[in-house]
Amino acid sequence: RKEVEQDPGPFNVPEGATVAFNCTYSNSASQSFFWYRQDCRKEPKLLMSVYSSGNEDGRFTAQLNRASQYISLLIRDSKLSDSATYLCVARNAGNMLTFGGGTRLMVKP
Amino acid sequence: GAVVSQHPSRVICKSGTSVKIECRSLDFQATTMFWYRQFPKKSLMLMATSNEGSKATYEQGVEKDKFLINHASLTLSTLTVTSAHPEDSSFYICSAAQVNTEAFFGQGTRLTVV
Numbered sequence: 434r435k436e437v438e439q440d441p442g443p444f445n446v447p448e449g450a451t452v453a454f455n456c457t458y459s460n461s462a463s464q465s466f467f468w469y470r471q472d473c474r475k476e477p478k479l480l481m482s483v484y485s486s487g488n489e490d491g492r493f494t495a496q497l498n499r500a501s502q503y504i505s506l507l508i509r510d511s512k513l514s515d516s517a518t519y520l521c522v523a524r525n526a527g528n529m530l531t532f533g534g535g536t537r538l539m540v541k542p
Numbered sequence: 543g544a545v546v547s548q549h550p551s552r553v554i555c556k557s558g559t560s561v562k563i564e565c566r567s568l569d570f571q572a573t574t575m576f577w578y579r580q581f582p583k584k585s586l587m588l589m590a591t592s593n594e595g596s597k598a599t600y601e602q603g604v605e606k607d608k609f610l611i612n613h614a615s616l617t618l619s620t621l622t623v624t625s626a627h628p629e630d631s632s633f634y635i636c637s638a639a640q641v642n643t644e645a646f647f648g649q650g651t652r653l654t655v656v
Contacts, residue, residue, distance in 0.1 A: 441585075467644050476548075476635050476647040477586070520586070522645075528574050530637070530645055534585035 436460055437523050439533035447541055450511050454536045456521030457503045463523040463531075466504050468495055471518045471535065480506075480519070511540045544570045546638045548648025555626055555655055563621045563651045565636030571616035572638035576645065577609075580633045592619055626655040 439456045446452045458466075466483040481488065483495040483504050494507040508515055521533040545568040555561050565575060574593050578586040590606075592598035592613035600606045610622040619638075623630055631654050639645040 465642070471586075474633070474652075476650045477637075478647065479644050482644060528639060528641055529591065530576060530639065532586050532588070 435534070436531045437521055437533040439519075439521050439536045441534055441536060443537040443539050445539045445541060446511050448511055448513060450540075451507065451509045452511055452538060453505055453507045454519055454521075454538075455503050455505050456533050456536075458521075458523045458531075459502070460523065460525060460531070461502065463525050465524045466497055467522040467524075468493075468504075468506050469520040469522060469532075471520055473517075477520055508538075511538075513540050513542065516540045544568075544638075544646045546572075546636065546646045546648045548636050548651055550651055551649055552652045553654070555653070557627055557655055558625055560622055560624045561626055561653060563623075563634055563636070563653075565619045565621070565638065565648050567617045567638040567646070570638075570640060572619075573616070573640050574638070575613055575619040576637045576639070577611060577619075577621050578635045578637070580635060580650075582633075586635065589621075623653065626653070628655045631655045 437458050468480040469477040470480045471477040483497045487496040492509045496505045516539050518535040518537045520535045523531050547566045549564045577589045589604045590598040590600045594616045598611035613619040635650040636648040637645040
């Protein structure tokens with residue numbers, strides 16, 4: 434079993450739709466979590482950190498459920514420019530980052 | 543956010559030669575640097591993790607004698623692909639992180655071995 438797992442998708446959604454991704458992690462010692470976005474043939478870029486209390490940044494909301502060991506990313510009012518691969522990342526106490534395989538999102542007109 | 547510079551962005555080399563890729567954290571001291579490779583439409587694959595001043599920790603299946611990693615300072619790590627072959631052609635990406643912060647990625651290096 435992979436340490437960080439994501440549904441690879443693709444998620445095909447129309448513009449304006451709300452879409453949610455989940456990511457599960459197996460290492461209960463994971464301390465912090467992040468969502469990254471990667472565009473085709475580009476490096477990943479940090480989208481947002483994920484806090485225990487949940488956090489929101491514009492149309493994006495991230496949540497962490499430690500009991501069930503998953504994190505989520507909700508995108509509201511999808512834009513064409515949101516089309517990308519979204520990577521879930523867990524960090525352990527040793528500063529080790531573990532990436533999920535990514536979830537591909539395609540927003541259609 | 544913090545800046546990580548990776549160089550070169552693209553390189554074409556002949557089979558059998560070696561290629562060095564540099565990764566620099568420009569405005570912070572990176573406790574840890576990570577090296578990844580990524581094949582088209584595939585996920586990032588961690589190759590190795592390096593902490594400044596110590597030997598890199600390689601992931602299973604990654605040959606340390608083929609992919610030489612040096613992390614000589616808190617702002618610079620290098621990956622050398624030795625005796626490159628066409629199957630080494632890939633997108634190589636570094637990332638750098640401090641303790642308890644997010645990681646920042648370099649722009650990536652597209653290596654083509656002909």
